[in-house]
Amino acid sequence: MAAGNGLIEDYLVALRQGMRGRGDLQDLVDEVADHLYTAAERLEALGTDPREAHARALARFGEPRLVASLLTSTPSKGTVLSLFFARRLPVVAALASLTWALAAVSSFFGLTELSGSWDPQRYLVSAALIGAACLLTALVLVGVNIRAKGRVDPPAVAITGLALFATLAALLLAWVVALWMPVLAAAVTWTCLRARRSHAGSPAFTVALAILAPLLGLASIAVSAYGIATGNGMEAAIWGSVAAFGALLVAGFSDIAFRVVRTLRAAPLVAG
Structure with a gap:
């Protein structure tokens, strides 16, 4: 289990469930994962506790169902x-x-x-x-x-x-x-x-x-x-x-x- 005790992994699971049916689903999940882990690592480098760093990264990104809804309704050209x-x-x-x-x-x-x-x-x-x-x-x-x-x-x-x-x-x-x-x-x-x-x-x-x-x-x-x-x-x-x-x-x-x-x-x- 990652230092954040699975917070980001759980978020990605919820995100995937909200975007079923997209042909580029895995690409979107991969991009979100890279963004979240990079943001968490950035916070950890500044001295934030690993679990707190993961939680802050998730809080800044947004609630998974809302993010899934926005991604589902947005063309993938920007990614x-x-x-x-x-x-x-x-x-x-x-x-x-x-x-x-x-x-x-x-x-x-x-x-x-x-x-x-x-x-x-x-x-x-x-x-x-x-x-x-x-x-x-x-x-x-x-x-x-x-x-x-x-x-x-x-x-x-x-x-x-x-x-x-x-x-x-x-x-x-x-x-x-x-x-x-x-x-x-x-x-x-x-x-x-x-x-x-x-x-x-x-x-x-x-x-x-x-x-x-x-x-x-x-x-x-x-x-x-x-x-x-x-x-x-x-x-x-x-x-x-x-x-x-x-x-x-x-x-x-x-x-x-x-x-x-x-x-x-x-x-x-x-x-x-």
């Missing part, structure tokens, strides 16, 4: 994104983490001549991996924003726009780290500030991302400016910027994947 990211965010975060690790390694061979064997093909592979990592980062940021705010609001759209711009810039000009890295860092930092209480990731990693991401973004600008001013290509420093940024996101996204999986596993499926 598509939240359902997708509630279920897929751990996978996307883990994939983003892996891709950033590959991008950091490949950039050594594709963005520098330090290995002694640079060629255009290696650059294209490195650019493709960096672009893919940026795109997956955009998806992670959308998911974290949805978990934090419950919907795709205007700031989430703006954050996604920044991440997609960084993706395009990285694909076209991966070696110009001063162009895409600060923009992506801004999107990551903005998301962390908005989601600091959403428990998509641990507070320590959220703070680390919020502080270190913009610093690395500024460092990429400084490295590029110094290289232009001195005529030095600064290959090692450019690769170091990508590697450090990638390592930061690998750690942060791995933490998000772990935390969200743990939350979702705490929300057992309710038998029909």
Whole structure:
């Protein structure tokens, strides 16, 4: 039995009974379960007793028969994104983490001549991996924003726009780290500030991302400016910027994947 002594499980049973006949019944129950367990975990992190945290989460959500009635009379179109990211965010975060690790390694061979064997093909592979990592980062940021705010609001759209711009810039000009890295860092930092209480990731990693991401973004600008001013290509420093940024996101996204999986596993499926 969960720490809340089955309060949320009982609520989900009552909710299911009030929504029989809907084709998307399980999707709706899963979404409500994820919302309730996330809200309860948030309260527990603030020091609330587990049972009290579950009770408060339920009280804020509403009486199950009323909620069931509202959901039954409302089209499911508004739940598509939240359902997708509630279920897929751990996978996307883990994939983003892996891709950033590959991008950091490949950039050594594709963005520098330090290995002694640079060629255009290696650059294209490195650019493709960096672009893919940026795109997956955009998806992670959308998911974290949805978990934090419950919907795709205007700031989430703006954050996604920044991440997609960084993706395009990285694909076209991966070696110009001063162009895409600060923009992506801004999107990551903005998301962390908005989601600091959403428990998509641990507070320590959220703070680390919020502080270190913009610093690395500024460092990429400084490295590029110094290289232009001195005529030095600064290959090692450019690769170091990508590697450090990638390592930061690998750690942060791995933490998000772990935390969200743990939350979702705490929300057992309710038998029909």
